[in-house]
Amino acid sequence: MKTPVPPHYRAFRIVLVGVVLAALGAAIWWMAQTGVLGDILSVLGVG
Amino acid sequence: MPALIGVVIAIALYLTACYFAFVYVVGPALPFVLVGAGGLGVLIVVGVLIGTLLRVEGLAAPTVTPFDVRTRLPRLTSKFERDSAWPNYLFAQSRTDLATALGHTATAVSRMWAAMNKAVRDEPVVLFCWPLLLLPLAGAVALTVGAIAGGLAVYGLLCAGLGVAWLGWLTAVGVLRGVDLGIRTMRGAKATCAHSGCNYRNRLPAYRCTCGQTHHDIRAGKLGVFVRRCECGRLLPTTVLQAAGFVAVCQKCDRPLRAGAAVLTDVLVPVFGPASAGKTRLVFAGMVALARHLAAVGGSLRPVGPESEAVLRDATTIVESGMQTTKTDADRPPAGITVRLTAARRQALLHLFDAAGEFFSDREQNSELPFLDDAEGLVFVLDPFSVPAVADDLTGALTSRFAAAQPAKLHPEQSYLVTAQWLRDQGVKLARKPLAVAVVKADLLLGLPPAAGLRPEAGSSEIEAWLREKGLDNMLDGIGRDFGGVRYFLVSSLDATTDTDGTAGPISPAQPLLWLLGRSGMPIVTPALVAAS
Numbered sequence: 001m002k003t004p005v006p007p008h009y010r011a012f013r014i015v016l017v018g019v020v021l022a023a024l025g026a027a028i029w030w031m032a033q034t035g036v037l038g039d040i041l042s043v044l045g046v047g
Numbered sequence: 048m049p050a051l052i053g054v055v056i057a058i059a060l061y062l063t064a065c066y067f068a069f070v071y072v073v074g075p076a077l078p079f080v081l082v083g084a085g086g087l088g089v090l091i092v093v094g095v096l097i098g099t100l101l102r103v104e105g106l107a108a109p110t111v112t113p114f115d116v117r118t119r120l121p122r123l124t125s126k127f128e129r130d131s132a133w134p135n136y137l138f139a140q141s142r143t144d145l146a147t148a149l150g151h152t153a154t155a156v157s158r159m160w161a162a163m164n165k166a167v168r169d170e171p172v173v174l175f176c177w178p179l180l181l182l183p184l185a186g187a188v189a190l191t192v193g194a195i196a197g198g199l200a201v202y203g204l205l206c207a208g209l210g211v212a213w214l215g216w217l218t219a220v221g222v223l224r225g226v227d228l229g230i231r232t233m234r235g236a237k238a239t240c241a242h243s244g245c246n247y248r249n250r251l252p253a254y255r256c257t258c259g260q261t262h263h264d265i266r267a268g269k270l271g272v273f274v275r276r277c278e279c280g281r282l283l284p285t286t287v288l289q290a291a292g293f294v295a296v297c298q299k300c301d302r303p304l305r306a307g308a309a310v311l312t313d314v315l316v317p318v319f320g321p322a323s324a325g326k327t328r329l330v331f332a333g334m335v336a337l338a339r340h341l342a343a344v345g346g347s348l349r350p351v352g353p354e355s356e357a358v359l360r361d362a363t364t365i366v367e368s369g370m371q372t373t374k375t376d377a378d379r380p381p382a383g384i385t386v387r388l389t390a391a392r393r394q395a396l397l398h399l400f401d402a403a404g405e406f407f408s409d410r411e412q413n414s415e416l417p418f419l420d421d422a423e424g425l426v427f428v429l430d431p432f433s434v435p436a437v438a439d440d441l442t443g444a445l446t447s448r449f450a451a452a453q454p455a456k457l458h459p460e461q462s463y464l465v466t467a468q469w470l471r472d473q474g475v476k477l478a479r480k481p482l483a484v485a486v487v488k489a490d491l492l493l494g495l496p497p498a499a500g501l502r503p504e505a506g507s508s509e510i511e512a513w514l515r516e517k518g519l520d521n522m523l524d525g526i527g528r529d530f531g532g533v534r535y536f537l538v539s540s541l542d543a544t545t546d547t548d549g550t551a552g553p554i555s556p557a558q559p560l561l562w563l564l565g566r567s568g569m570p571i572v573t574p575a576l577v578a579a580s
Binding site: 003012013014016019020021023024040043044045 | 110
């Protein structure tokens with residue numbers, strides 16, 4: 001295939017990456033807000 | 048005895064060392080290992096997925112190209128395979144990307160286990176440090192659990208996102224297809240192949256890209272919602288209305304269709320009747336008269352395609368000079384004559400099909416006339432001089448008039464019955480179609496004794512009554528039963544009979560066509576309507 005890959009492939013992939021990073025950020029934010037992160041750190045003895 | 052004591056001491060020391068390892072190494076380190084490895088498992092899932100999506104070297108998924116769509120997308124029920132175009136990301140590439148990322152993650156985790164397994168097998172002596180080995184083992188388990196949990200969460204989230212996108216795609220495709228088809232159905236638009244021997248007709252033509260690739264179904268779908276990308280890279284629209292500027296080709300014979308096919312109102316009118324009835328003459332004179340009528344009411348008629356241009360040019364010459372029309376070649380199937388009509392800001396393509404009368408004489412040859420199946424209306428050419436009751440009255444001094452009429456040899460009823468039966472056999476719902484019965488050669492008929500009382504301005508009921516008087520009751524009853532609407536016209540095809548202002552007169556050959564056009568969604572204003580407005 002000599003023609004370039006359609007630009008919408010790239011756009012879709014960037015959106016999916018954004019969704020994953022946003023979800024990861026949201027999960028960390030949620031853990032921090034609800035104290036789950038603090039609990040984990042205290043279990044490790046560093047919190 | 049001393050050896051036994053030594054062994055006991057050694058075991059005691061080993062167990063003591065194990066205890067201290069548990070208490071001072073494994074115990075404190077285990078939470079860090081579990082949390083760290085679990086988090087690492089999640090990060091591996093995310094990292095590999097992002098790397099795959101961003102096409103990092105070594106992680107990128109193979110690209111689904113137009114060559115793969117026939118194997119990667121579900122098969123079509125159409126007789127054609129999928130068009131060679133880039134598929135929408137949602138339907139092939141997304142699955143490939145996610146599956147590849149998932150595969151890389153699974154490979155990484157399994158390699159980790161394989162490496163640990165290999166290390167133990169290669170150096171079994173490390174098993175003596177088994178308390179310390181619990182740390183990597185717990186780490187591996189935590190990493191695996193983290194990867195599985197992270198994978199379920201991340202891939203579940205992406206699948207949900209792609210599902211939402213799929214719903215959006217479904218909605219957009221439904222709206223686009225519905226609007227496209229709705230507008231074209233309301234217009235009565237169809238794609239009619241005018242090539243001799245094909246004459247295939249449907250609502251969805253194929254389109255040819257500039258690279259030569261034919262796209263048999265350009266509608267919005269898995270190959271694109273708003274546009275599709277041909278394998279050559281060129282963008283094509285996904286609605287027939289938007290594709291008006293592209294080369295439309297016949298789905299059956301792959302030859303180009305007329306400009307405006309499937310977009311403009313499409314009116315297909317076959318003219319049928321026995322040989323020598325005057326079908327070709329009616330088509331020629333009808334086109335010329337229609338052109339004049341349209342010009343008089345502010346519209347236009349122009350031929351579409353070189354063949355139609357040549358036919359209209361010949362027709363104009365023959366009709367204006369009063370020359371005889373040559374007999375239609377019965378050796379090959381008829382080609383359609385296509386003209387583009389414009390009237391009151393509406394446009395339509397009118398296809399007139401004129402087959403040699405021999406095609407209508409038996410059902411075998413009728414099978415070569417596919418255009419009869421899907422016509423908006425039909426014109427039945429009835430030569431009054433072929434009616435025995437008329438011919439019998441033309442004796443003595445009137446024999447020369449009878450000979451000048453060159454009457455059709457087949458009785459009109461026989462021609463009608465064969466064609467109507469064939470149409471029924473094809474499943475054509477005649478009751479939904481209008482039929483214009485054109486009683487031709489009015490210029491020769493009017494004034495003769497058999498036509499006494501028949502006026503040029505005679506209406507449909509008067510002409511029908513006259514035909515019944517001449518013994519065609521059975522045929523007329525059959526016509527009335529078969530067709531949804533029937534109208535009788537007295538027509539002179541000798542010239543394009545017009546009124547002084549250029550509009551079609553009462554015996555103009557354009558009258559049957561004007562009536563059928565009006566019934567097919569292309570009403571053309573008549574002088575009466577002009578006066579009324």
